[in-house]
Amino acid sequence: MFSPQTEAKIDALIAKYPYKRSAILPIIHLAQLEQGKVTEEAIHYIADRLDLEPVEVYEVVTFYSMYFMEEIGKYHLQVCRTLSCMLCGAEEITAHLEKKLGIKPGQVTPDGRFRLSEVECLGSCATAPVMQVNFDYYENLTPEKVDEILKNLP
Amino acid sequence: MTETVKIKVDGRELEAPKGKLLIEVCLENGIDIPNFCYYPDLTPQAACRMCLVRIERMPKLATSCTVQVQDGMVVTTQSEEVLEARKGMLDLILGNHPLDCPICDKGGQCELQDQVFAHGTVYGRYEVKKNDTREWRLSPFIAYDPQRCVRCYRCIRVCDEVMDVHALGRIFRGAKEVIGPYGIDKGYSLDCEQCGYCVEVCPVGALLSVDSRFRSRPWDMRETITTCQHCADGCQMRLGTRGSQYVRVASKDLKGINGEFLCIKGRYGSSYISSEERLDNPYLRKDGKLVEVGWEEAIKYVAARLKAISAEDRDAVAVLGSPRLTNEAAFALASFARKGLKTSNYGQIADVDLTRFFANLTAPLATHAEVKKAETIFMLGGDPTENNPLSAMVIRYAVRKNGARLLMVNSRRTKIARRQAEMFLHIRRGAEPAVLAALIDSDENAARYAELAKVKPEQLRRLGKAISDSKRLLVVIGPEVNGATLEVAARFAALLKSDSREVKYLILPPYNNSVGTLDMGLRPNGHELKSLFGTKIKALYLAGSNPVEQYGNSWKEALSKLDLLVVADLFMTETAQLADVVFPVNSFAELDGTYTNAVGQVQRVNRALEGTGRTRPDWMIINMLAKEMGLEFGARGSAASIFRDIASEIPAYSGISYDRLRKEWAIQTERKISTTAEQPDALLSALKGEIAKIDLSLDLDREPVRQGSGLFRLGTLTSRVAVMREAFKAKEQVEEATGVR
Ligand code: SF4
Ligand code: SF4
Ligand code: SF4
Ligand code: FES
Ligand code: FES
Numbered sequence: 001m002f003s004p005q006t007e008a009k010i011d012a013l014i015a016k017y018p019y020k021r022s023a024i025l026p027i028i029h030l031a032q033l034e035q036g037k038v039t040e041e042a043i044h045y046i047a048d049r050l051d052l053e054p055v056e057v058y059e060v061v062t063f064y065s066m067y068f069m070e071e072i073g074k075y076h077l078q079v080c081r082t083l084s085c086m087l088c089g090a091e092e093i094t095a096h097l098e099k100k101l102g103i104k105p106g107q108v109t110p111d112g113r114f115r116l117s118e119v120e121c122l123g124s125c126a127t128a129p130v131m132q133v134n135f136d137y138y139e140n141l142t143p144e145k146v147d148e149i150l151k152n153l154p
Numbered sequence: 155m156t157e158t159v160k161i162k163v164d165g166r167e168l169e170a171p172k173g174k175l176l177i178e179v180c181l182e183n184g185i186d187i188p189n190f191c192y193y194p195d196l197t198p199q200a201a202c203r204m205c206l207v208r209i210e211r212m213p214k215l216a217t218s219c220t221v222q223v224q225d226g227m228v229v230t231t232q233s234e235e236v237l238e239a240r241k242g243m244l245d246l247i248l249g250n251h252p253l254d255c256p257i258c259d260k261g262g263q264c265e266l267q268d269q270v271f272a273h274g275t276v277y278g279r280y281e282v283k284k285n286d287t288r289e290w291r292l293s294p295f296i297a298y299d300p301q302r303c304v305r306c307y308r309c310i311r312v313c314d315e316v317m318d319v320h321a322l323g324r325i326f327r328g329a330k331e332v333i334g335p336y337g338i339d340k341g342y343s344l345d346c347e348q349c350g351y352c353v354e355v356c357p358v359g360a361l362l363s364v365d366s367r368f369r370s371r372p373w374d375m376r377e378t379i380t381t382c383q384h385c386a387d388g389c390q391m392r393l394g395t396r397g398s399q400y401v402r403v404a405s406k407d408l409k410g411i412n413g414e415f416l417c418i419k420g421r422y423g424s425s426y427i428s429s430e431e432r433l434d435n436p437y438l439r440k441d442g443k444l445v446e447v448g449w450e451e452a453i454k455y456v457a458a459r460l461k462a463i464s465a466e467d468r469d470a471v472a473v474l475g476s477p478r479l480t481n482e483a484a485f486a487l488a489s490f491a492r493k494g495l496k497t498s499n500y501g502q503i504a505d506v507d508l509t510r511f512f513a514n515l516t517a518p519l520a521t522h523a524e525v526k527k528a529e530t531i532f533m534l535g536g537d538p539t540e541n542n543p544l545s546a547m548v549i550r551y552a553v554r555k556n557g558a559r560l561l562m563v564n565s566r567r568t569k570i571a572r573r574q575a576e577m578f579l580h581i582r583r584g585a586e587p588a589v590l591a592a593l594i595d596s597d598e599n600a601a602r603y604a605e606l607a608k609v610k611p612e613q614l615r616r617l618g619k620a621i622s623d624s625k626r627l628l629v630v631i632g633p634e635v636n637g638a639t640l641e642v643a644a645r646f647a648a649l650l651k652s653d654s655r656e657v658k659y660l661i662l663p664p665y666n667n668s669v670g671t672l673d674m675g676l677r678p679n680g681h682e683l684k685s686l687f688g689t690k691i692k693a694l695y696l697a698g699s700n701p702v703e704q705y706g707n708s709w710k711e712a713l714s715k716l717d718l719l720v721v722a723d724l725f726m727t728e729t730a731q732l733a734d735v736v737f738p739v740n741s742f743a744e745l746d747g748t749y750t751n752a753v754g755q756v757q758r759v760n761r762a763l764e765g766t767g768r769t770r771p772d773w774m775i776i777n778m779l780a781k782e783m784g785l786e787f788g789a790r791g792s793a794a795s796i797f798r799d800i801a802s803e804i805p806a807y808s809g810i811s812y813d814r815l816r817k818e819w820a821i822q823t824e825r826k827i828s829t830t831a832e833q834p835d836a837l838l839s840a841l842k843g844e845i846a847k848i849d850l851s852l853d854l855d856r857e858p859v860r861q862g863s864g865l866f867r868l869g870t871l872t873s874r875v876a877v878m879r880e881a882f883k884a885k886e887q888v889e890e891a892t893g894v895r
Binding site: 058063 | 320336
């Protein structure tokens with residue numbers, strides 16, 4: 001189902017826990033990483049590997065906000081909206097991105113390049129407002145800085 | 155024995171087995187504890203927190219549905235603190251609840267209504283707009299309204315644990331969470347057994363049966379407790395009717411053999427009683443066409459014809475019943491044939507000859523309650539999941555709750571074989587006698603039997619060892635075990651039972667009254683008698699059977715050779731269309747009577763509807779005919795008086811009465827148990843012929859049995875159930891078109 005590297009990681013994860021099902025979270029992440037979203041085939045495959053029912057994997061996928069069954073977009077812009085960031089201007093950042101990209105949180109630009117999300121505290125309150133792009137943090141944001149960041153993304 | 159502990163609840167001293175759930179101890183002692191997520195036999199969930207109580211020396215209020223009683227526990231269930239906490243929980247639940255009680259099917263039978271009523275004002279502290287969500291149609295049978303859902307997860311647990319279907323999950327999270335199947339938001343529907351158990355356990359109006367939605371309020375219908383007429387398990391159910399119409403079937407709070415369990419057929423398979431297609435007048439063939447006539451004309455015609463044919467040769471008149479008739483109807487039919495018509499050609503159309511089983515029985519039949527407690531279960535054939543769903547449920551229960559060892563021999567990969575069996579011998583079709591022989595014979599022949607059955611000798615040895623290791627053994631025999639093999643299977647227990655091993659049987663016949671009609675004297679000789687149609691047999695009176703639909707052309711041809719065919723049925727069936735006269739009969743909802751289930755328990759069929767007054771119970775039609783013909787056979791004027799005759803004439807039924815049945819619900823008939831010592835050699839030689847019939851060219855049937863292959867099959871009754879017909883006809887068409895099953 002997946003590349004040999006991913007399969008090897010899945011095997012290792014399953015072997016790591018006394019109960020197979022415990023490996024469910026990291027495996028879904030791996031699947032999402034490889035396929036750009038959590039596909040139905042992946043859900044069935046994971047269920048099979050972990051001796052679960054598809055609906056049990058589905059429960060987990062729909063529960064957590066970091067799993068996506070639709071295209072994530074090349075760059076996932078995750079703006080923190082929790083207290084510190086909000087006080088330091090997160091709303092302005094989000095509004096700026098909405099205007100610039102023409103999408104609302106939860107949407108993807110038509111070219112599939114950006115997804116905009118509002119997320120809860122990223123644990124970097126001291127450098128608020130903060131945005132996470134895929135796995136990288138960008139801190140002390142201003143609208144100008146955001147323009148700069150987007151421009152420099154490959 | 156578990157230790158008994160003493161606890162104190164609201165000042166009352168109680169005794170209970172150590173480790174029992176506190177809520178259960180309270181409820182059993184009449185101390186009411188509100189609850190939503192607690193449900194007997196399901197794993198504790200502690201989701202709703204309605205069952206909070208104060209337990210001394212515990213830091214916080216505790217959920218009594220998860221606490222196990224310990225010696226010396228002191229509990230308060232009624233105090234300001236506890237009531238306030240419960241009210242707080244109700245407030246949370248009502249936060250998003252639509253309070254649309256006036257249009258809710260559950261209104262009046264809703265546990266949430268009851269709790270809010272009992273707790274008085276809740277605060278209504280949530281002022282934000284309620285979460286507005288739409289209703290989901292989860293399947294043609296089941297609808298879900300997320301706003302009413304209290305997130306108790308009884309539905310999910312009952313589907314996972316009791317049904318072993320695992321069709322439901324919690325999808326999304328927080329306030330958006332809904333109960334649903336895989337891909338609910340992608341438009342997928344519930345791929346499950348459609349048993350509706352989830353609907354039954356839902357404390358509120360969140361899960362609902364589509365077939366009865368918006369049809370009636372609970373207080374506006376009459377509920378009659380009666381026995382399911384579909385399979386031989388004989389579940390008890392509440393038949394809800396309004397005026398002259400069917401409304402629904404439910405099983406809430408039932409204490410019968412099935413508790414609140416029902417399968418799809420039990421829960422959704424009875425609306426045919428109000429089908430437009432029901433026959434309402436007798437039909438008589440005139441100028442080649444069946445036309446409606448009055449009872450008098452039809453009875454006179456049949457009486458005259460039967461009389462004439464019988465006068466030439468009494469045996470030229472045959473009478474055949476069906477395993478669907480009540481005991482009373484079957485008894486009347488058999489008496490009419492034997493004592494009235496004095497014909498020797500009477501019986502019923504059935505595939506399995508259980509007479510051989512009962513005549514050779516060497517151990518008693520286990521009740522469903524006893525199956526639940528089984529220690530080792532040896533199943534020779536059978537697919538109860540699809541055909542005897544209550545039996546399947548109790549077998550699963552034995553495995554899940556008591557760790558019963560399930561040893562399965564089957565030619566098909568049934569669901570129980572795939573999921574519950576500790577040992578599964580997948581055999582060649584028809585090789586059951588070889589396995590039985592291997593268990594009886596000495597080890598030196600193991601290789602030969604293994605080859606016949608297409609298993610490894612080692613597997614047969616392990617099976618034999620597991621059986622001989624058992625202390626309490628339940629032997630389950632599927633309907634594919636027939637003829638001499640069935641007889642040997644019945645004698646088999648004699649070799650196994652001992653002072654240290656108890657053996658009981660469970661059989662899995664297909665129809666609701668397979669056992670009872672046999673007891674009443676209707677032998678399963680229909681297929682044999684068929685070969686005499688047109689030669690020895692000129693006239694046939696056929697009650698409640700539709701062999702043309704069931705067996706096809708061979709029956710159609712045979713029936714066409716008769717001079718006179720009389721059919722008594724609910725519908726103008728494929729068979730009735732060939733008849734000279736058709737009598738319209740009462741459905742089980744319009745009857746008093748009894749059925750005897752597969753485990754030999756007699757249970758009542760209670761009249762729920764008056765009927766139109768133009769149909770008749772089978773036994774009454776017989777009486778009318780006999781009277782017109784001037785025959786005396788001991789006719790009785792009511793089901794109750796027929797049953798008195800049954801109790802006095804048939805030994806297994808002696809001592810049973812409607813009165814006792816009203817109080818005891820299910821009374822097990824006592825079967826004659828043969829005590830003669832059996833010799834292995836005798837059994838082996840009885841199996842020889844059957845073993846010779848095994849077709850060695852057959853390969854194993856590797857296809858897993860598909861969900862619904864029995865449950866969703868439409869028969870004479872279920873094809874007149876609108877929801878079932880719509881759901882499964884469409885499915886069949888898709889399957890036919892695509893070739894995918
Ligand atoms: S109808 Fe039965 S099988 Fe289907 S989801 Fe409900 S409990 Fe499960
Ligand atoms: S649907 Fe009913 S049974 Fe299921 S969680 Fe909601 S309230 Fe409970
Ligand atoms: S298990 Fe049998 S008796 Fe019970 S509801 Fe289903 S068909 Fe009826
Ligand atoms: S509030 Fe934004 S990082 Fe903590
Ligand atoms: S019944 Fe105890 S928490 Fe729900």
